[in-house]
Amino acid sequence: MPELPEVETVRRQLDPRVKGARIVDAGSHPSSKFTPATEAIGASIVSTGRRAKFLLLQLDDDRELVVHLGMTGVLRFRDGPPNEEDPYLRAWWTLMRDDDIAQTLEFADVRRFGRLRVVPTGDYSGMPTLANAGPEPWDPILTPKLFWQLLQASKRPIKTQLLSQRPIAGVGNIYADEALWIAEINPTARRIGLERAAKLLDAVRSTLEQGIELGGTTLRDYRNAEGGTGGNQHELFAYGRSGKPCLRCGTTMEARVIDARTTTWCKTCQRR
DNA sequence: CCCAACTCCTGGGCGC
């Protein structure tokens, strides 16, 4: 499930290959989640960016192609025309570079949780989660105090708050469980003090940094833009370890559904 | 404004 480290890994791989390319053709699956792909025809890609879990391709006409990978979305390059035999191909763009060699950027997505939009740059009015996303994890404005204040704005469980993208952008189910384990905070806690918020902020940053360094977490579907898997799945402390011993204290790890997501934690180390 | 519940999707894993 692509979270910030996975999207950032894909962005870094895409960047040198799409920058300066002109989108000369495009096509999509009929679902309205994907049909905006063709709205980018005729524009050139100026740069790549990322906000929360959204990939942003800046076009040369003051618009952006916004891509969300959903649960199973994969971006990949192909020499020549799109492989329309692939039943999971949801969108494609023909890219032309100065060297006159056409390449296809394909978006495949088995479960169709992904989505595409072409919008005026910065106009995220149709994408509330993106529009309301909190600070990027390494934004210098995100001090421990601000993070704590943003957490204070809601009484929902801390796990739910991390997934909401509002106190900090880019965290999903895997990295949320990892960060809470590292910071020794119970995911059901509804209020934490400034010191613990500071510890959680450090933990979110370090777990996301490690995720990027290792090229993301591949549990099943995630692949980077070169078709490769990540390496972070071998380094998980909490996610998916229900029933196994806590790697810090040996207590059997608990699992419970919070906010419709399986949440795994150690009831000994992670106190409210 | 906030929040809870519901919806979208399909392959893989499991029990029988």
Place this chain on the structure above:
DNA sequence: TGCGCCCAGGAGTTGG
């Protein structure tokens, strides 16, 4: 072997 059921979960929508 095969069938049916359930799980994985990010974000948009709806309604209170």
